[in-house]
Amino acid sequence: MSGSRHEDLPDSVGAIGERGLIEAVTALLSGGPDVLLGPGDDAALVRVGGGADGREVLVSTDMAVEGRHFRRDWSTAEDVGHRIAAANLSDVAAMGGTATTVVVAIAAPGDLPTRWALDLTQGMLAESQLVGASIVGGDVVESDRLTVAVTVLGACAGPVVGRGGAEPGDVVAVAGRLGWAAAGLAVLSRGFRSPRAVVDAHRRPEPPYAQGPVAAAAGATAMIDVSDGLLADLGHLAAAGSVGIDLTSSSLEVAEPLLAVGAALGVDPLELVLRGGDDHALAATFPPGADLPAGWRQVGLVAGGEGVTVDGAAPGGALGHRHY
Amino acid sequence: MSGSRHEDLPDSVGAIGERGLIEAVTALLSGGPDVLLGPGDDAALVRVGGGADGREVLVSTDMAVEGRHFRRDWSTAEDVGHRIAAANLSDVAAMGGTATTVVVAIAAPGDLPTRWALDLTQGMLAESQLVGASIVGGDVVESDRLTVAVTVLGACAGPVVGRGGAEPGDVVAVAGRLGWAAAGLAVLSRGFRSPRAVVDAHRRPEPPYAQGPVAAAAGATAMIDVSDGLLADLGHLAAAGSVGIDLTSSSLEVAEPLLAVGAALGVDPLELVLRGGDDHALAATFPPGADLPAGWRQVGLVAGGEGVTVDGAAPGGALGHRHY
Numbered sequence: 081m082s083g084s085r086h087e088d089l090p091d092s093v094g095a096i097g098e099r100g101l102i103e104a105v106t107a108l109l110s111g112g113p114d115v116l117l118g119p120g121d122d123a124a125l126v127r128v129g130g131g132a133d134g135r136e137v138l139v140s141t142d143m144a145v146e147g148r149h150f151r152r153d154w155s156t157a158e159d160v161g162h163r164i165a166a167a168n169l170s171d172v173a174a175m176g177g178t179a180t181t182v183v184v185a186i187a188a189p190g191d192l193p194t195r196w197a198l199d200l201t202q203g204m205l206a207e208s209q210l211v212g213a214s215i216v217g218g219d220v221v222e223s224d225r226l227t228v229a230v231t232v233l234g235a236c237a238g239p240v241v242g243r244g245g246a247e248p249g250d251v252v253a254v255a256g257r258l259g260w261a262a263a264g265l266a267v268l269s270r271g272f273r274s275p276r277a278v279v280d281a282h283r284r285p286e287p288p289y290a291q292g293p294v295a296a297a298a299g300a301t302a303m304i305d306v307s308d309g310l311l312a313d314l315g316h317l318a319a320a321g322s323v324g325i326d327l328t329s330s331s332l333e334v335a336e337p338l339l340a341v342g343a344a345l346g347v348d349p350l351e352l353v354l355r356g357g358d359d360h361a362l363a364a365t366f367p368p369g370a371d372l373p374a375g376w377r378q379v380g381l382v383a384g385g386e387g388v389t390v391d392g393a394a395p396g397g398a399l400g401h402r403h404y
Numbered sequence: 405m406s407g408s409r410h411e412d413l414p415d416s417v418g419a420i421g422e423r424g425l426i427e428a429v430t431a432l433l434s435g436g437p438d439v440l441l442g443p444g445d446d447a448a449l450v451r452v453g454g455g456a457d458g459r460e461v462l463v464s465t466d467m468a469v470e471g472r473h474f475r476r477d478w479s480t481a482e483d484v485g486h487r488i489a490a491a492n493l494s495d496v497a498a499m500g501g502t503a504t505t506v507v508v509a510i511a512a513p514g515d516l517p518t519r520w521a522l523d524l525t526q527g528m529l530a531e532s533q534l535v536g537a538s539i540v541g542g543d544v545v546e547s548d549r550l551t552v553a554v555t556v557l558g559a560c561a562g563p564v565v566g567r568g569g570a571e572p573g574d575v576v577a578v579a580g581r582l583g584w585a586a587a588g589l590a591v592l593s594r595g596f597r598s599p600r601a602v603v604d605a606h607r608r609p610e611p612p613y614a615q616g617p618v619a620a621a622a623g624a625t626a627m628i629d630v631s632d633g634l635l636a637d638l639g640h641l642a643a644a645g646s647v648g649i650d651l652t653s654s655s656l657e658v659a660e661p662l663l664a665v666g667a668a669l670g671v672d673p674l675e676l677v678l679r680g681g682d683d684h685a686l687a688a689t690f691p692p693g694a695d696l697p698a699g700w701r702q703v704g705l706v707a708g709g710e711g712v713t714v715d716g717a718a719p720g721g722a723l724g725h726r727h728y
Contacts, residue, residue, distance in 0.1 A: 093521060093546065094514025101518065101544045105510075105525050112538040114504055124540035126505045128452075128461045129559030135459020137452050139540065141555055143509035145547040180438055181450045185467035185553045186429075190418025194425065197417060201429050214436040216448035216463065219553075220425045222417065223469040229509045229543075229553030231465055235453035 120320070121242050122174040122305055123234070138179075138234040140171040146226035154268050157196040159283035161203020163358075164228050167307060169211055170287035170360035172234035174305035176241040176296025178289075179213040179234040187223035200228070211289050238296050241364070245301040246321035250365040252380035253372050255295070256288035257281065258310055258332070259349065262356020263341040270345065277337045287360035291375050295364045298373045303364040309355040311395055314363055314380075314388045321365075324385035326392060327354075331379045354395065444644070445566050446498040446629055447558070462503075462558040464495040470550035478592050481520040483607035485527020487682075488552050491631060493535055494611035494684035496558035498629035500565040500620025502613075503537040503558040511547035524552070535613045562620050565688070569625040570645035574689040576704035577696050579619070580612035581605065582634055582656070583673065586680020587665040594669065601661045611684035615699050619688045622697045627688040633679040635719055638687055638704075638712045645689075648709035650716060651678075655703045678719065 089104055090096040096104065106119045116136060117125035123140035142164070144150055150160045165182065172179040184204060188197055197220075205215055213232070246252075263275075264282025273279055287305065295303055302321055306313045310327075318325045334349045342349035365382055366372060388395070413428055414420040420428065430443045440460060441449035447464035468474055468491070474484045489506065496503040508528060512521055521544075529539055537556070570576075587599075588606025597603055611629065619627055626645055630637045634651075642649045658673045666673035689706055690696060712719070 089518050091518055092514060093512045093516040093518060093544075096518050098544050098546060101510075101512070101521055102542075104518065104522060105542065105544065108522065108525050108529060109539050110529075111540075112536075115538050115540050118538075119541040124505075124507070126538070126540055126557070128504050128557050129459060129561075135453060135461065137459065137461060137505075137557065139505060139507055139555075139557060141507040141509050141541065141543055141553070143511055143543045143545050143551075143553060145511055145545055148545065148547065180452050181448075181461075181463060183448070183463055183465040183555055185465050186425075187467055187469055187549075187551055188417045188425070190416060192417040194413050194415055194417060194420050194428065197425055198428060198432065201432050205432060205434075212436075214439050214442075214450070215433050216435075216439050216450055217443040217465065218426075218429065219465055219467045220417075220422050220429065221467050221469055221472065222422060223472065223549055223551060225511075225547055225549035225551070227467075227511055227547060227549070227551050229465070229467060229555075231463075231507055231553075231555035233450070233452050233461065233463060233557070237453075 117240065117242055122171040125240055138172050138175050138177045139231065140168060141229065141231040142168050143227060143229045155283045157199035158203035161200040162207045162284040164230055165204040165207035166285045166287050166360055168230045168232040169207065169213065169289060170305040172232050173287060173289045173292030174303050174362055175236065176239060176292050176303065177234040177236040178293060179211050179232045181233040182208050182213050182215045183231050184215060184218040185229040187221050187225065187227040189224055189226060190222055192226060236296065237293060241296045241300050241303040243302055243304055243317050244320035246317055246323050246365040246382045247301060248323055248382050248384050249368045250301055250382040251368065251370065251378050252325055252365055252382060253376040253378050254361050254363045255291035255376045256361030257359045258306065258361050259338050259352035259356040261285050261358040262352045263338050266345055266347065267341060275337045275340055278341055281359065285358060285360050288362055288375060291362050294373045295362065298366065299370055300364040300366055303362060306359060306361040306363055307357050309357045310363065311354050311388050318386060318388055324383045324387055325380055326383055326389045327380035329391050441566055446495040449564055460559065462496050462499050462501045463555065464492060465553065465555040466492050467551060467553045479607045481523035482527035485524040486531045486608040488554055489528040489531035490609050490611050490684055492554045492556040493531065493537065493613060494629040496556050497611060497613045497616030498627050498686055499560065500563060500616050500627065501558040501560040502617060503535050503556045505557040506532050506537050506539045507555050508539060508542040509553040511545050511549065511551040513548050513550060514546055516550060560620065561617060565620045565624050565627040567626055567628055567641050568644035570641055570647050570689040570706045571625060572647055572706050572708045573692040574625055574706035575692065575694065575702050576649055576689055576706060577700040577702050578685050578687045579615035579699045580685030581683045582630065582685050583662050583676035583680040585609050585682040586676045587662050590669055590671065591665060599661045599664055602665055605683065609682060609684050612686055612699060615686050618697045619686065622690065623694055624688040624690055627686060630683060630685040630687055631681050633681045634687065635678050635712050642710060642712055648707040648711055649704055650707055650713045651704035653715050
């Protein structure tokens with residue numbers, strides 16, 4: 081290979097950034113006859129075994145690094161296990177699928193308590209069992225930086241729902257909580273431990289796993305799990321579908337604990353709802369006039385154009401989100 | 405959960421060790437109706453999608469940490485990519501299967517050259533293409549410790565071959581090189597760069613991928629990939645099958661470059677063959693009187709008892725192996 085194609089890229093991982101590097105790496109991948117849906121969605125869809133009897137399998141992988149994605153002083157080992165598993169399991173739900181199989185690789189410092197690693201595993205097991213998935217194997221290596229890589233396999237009973245299918249006129253709807261985990265993170269970041277409801281939401285998100293297959297069966301045209309924040313993740317849906325999305329702020333539920341956190345910390349609770357990630361709510365688009373399934377609430381509409389607006393106006397500020 | 409079951413375990417990851425922690429974690433896993441072969445083999449075999457039409461899928465995951473499993477000053481990024489992919493792809497071959505799908509998670513320091521990450525990917529891609537597998541997705545995160553987690557999916561066209569099926573009287577045979585990568589490691593560890601053949605074998609092992617399905621079709625009763633060394637990995641086969649294995653030293657080929665390294669470094673080249681890992685040769689057992697397929701050579705016999713002997717005697721020293 082030659083590096084000539086890479087010469088115009090920023091020259092370090094820090095400069096190109098995680099997303100930039102993901103895009104550059106993805107550009108190298110070439111697919112294949114058994115790659116039905118490649119990189120760039122919540123999970124890939126592949127045919128394993130080849131041929132007409134090959135089974136379509138969803139697969140997604142994620143890596144969590146201590147100090148960046150979780151902190152041992154903010155969460156118990158079991159909490160971290162729940163959280164890391166939830167982030168992966170919800171990627172399969174966001175395709176309209178159900179996770180069946182989990183493998184885990186753990187890089188652990190020598191001074192990590194054995195108990196911590198086992199409790200982490202228990203947390204991942206308990207979260208996986210919520211969807212009926214089994215942890216079937218993994219790897220353990222010593223490293224000075226505690227790192228957990230999880231890969232989830234799953235399957236769709238019905239249609240697979242990618243990110244790119246939204247059409248102008250479609251209804252935008254969400255299932256699950258928005259802003260709760262971000263409110264918990266805001267509280268913990270300032271040294272507090274309450275309101276307990278939002279701290280718990282940060283430690284153990286409650287993704288609406290079952291709503292993924294429900295939305296697929298109801299005809300969802302596109303779907304994503306909200307891990308980076310509603311604005312950012314709807315931005316991904318809009319970009320993948322070459323459409324615009326307009327949110328109606330009055331339809332976004334701001335729950336009581338978020339009002340309390342907003343008041344206590346001097347932040348706008350609607351910003352938590354719009355930008356907070358890690359609750360792993362599901363956001364999907366449905367054809368005009370579709371009956372939304374129970375558990376889904378309309379929050380906006382798909383339009384022409386591009387990007388995400390709120391009440392017709394561009395939202396201010398960055399769309400990003402810290403994941404701790 | 406309660407930690408009462410864990411109280412008699414060594415209290416840190418360093419004290420319990422990688423293998424000990426893998427065993428303790430594995431003891432927590434409970435399987436399930438769609439887990440056909442759980443942890444403890446080269447790969448797990450699961451049914452994804454459930455029900456009679458569920459497809460049987462092999463899955464295996466491994467994590468490689470810089471400074472422990474690879475060194476940037478000893479290998480190019482492409483070499484590291486080849487090596488990490490090979491270690492995973494050969495796990496599927498060792499079940500009698502063929503890998504179809506690879507996902508990769510990379511934790512990279514901010515000062516890692518972008519080019520290094522892309523060349524790593526190219527190496528993994530090229531190695532995966534040797535067996536027709538596609539890289540379909542992954543994750544990139546920043547971390548101060550360069551770490552690569554790879555998960556491979558695959559399938560068996562014929563029977564799945566686990567570790568536990570060896571019977572007394574079976575023939576023990578190997579396919580692929582033994583001791584070459586260890587010789588390369590020994591050379592590099594002493595600051596040398598030749599013989600080039602063994603250094604290259606360390607940097608880019610050449611697992612005999614196709615021999616996995618070949619052995620399965622020929623009736624192999626048990627199989628493993630030699631990643632920890634022949635003695636150690638046959639020890640795993642012996643333990644899983646509750647049998648003993650006796651190797652015949654005269655049947656173990658000691659190639660010329662290994663003789664040269666042995667002479668230059670003052671090590672017994674047979675020790676490299678017996679204890680060297682990371683060539684990812686395949687070791688398998690076949691029923692008595694079976695015609696060994698081309699590419700396989702008999703190196704011993706399965707007997708009653710337990711453990712691994714060489715010419716009827718217990719080998720001295722530890723069975724372990726450094727992986728750099």
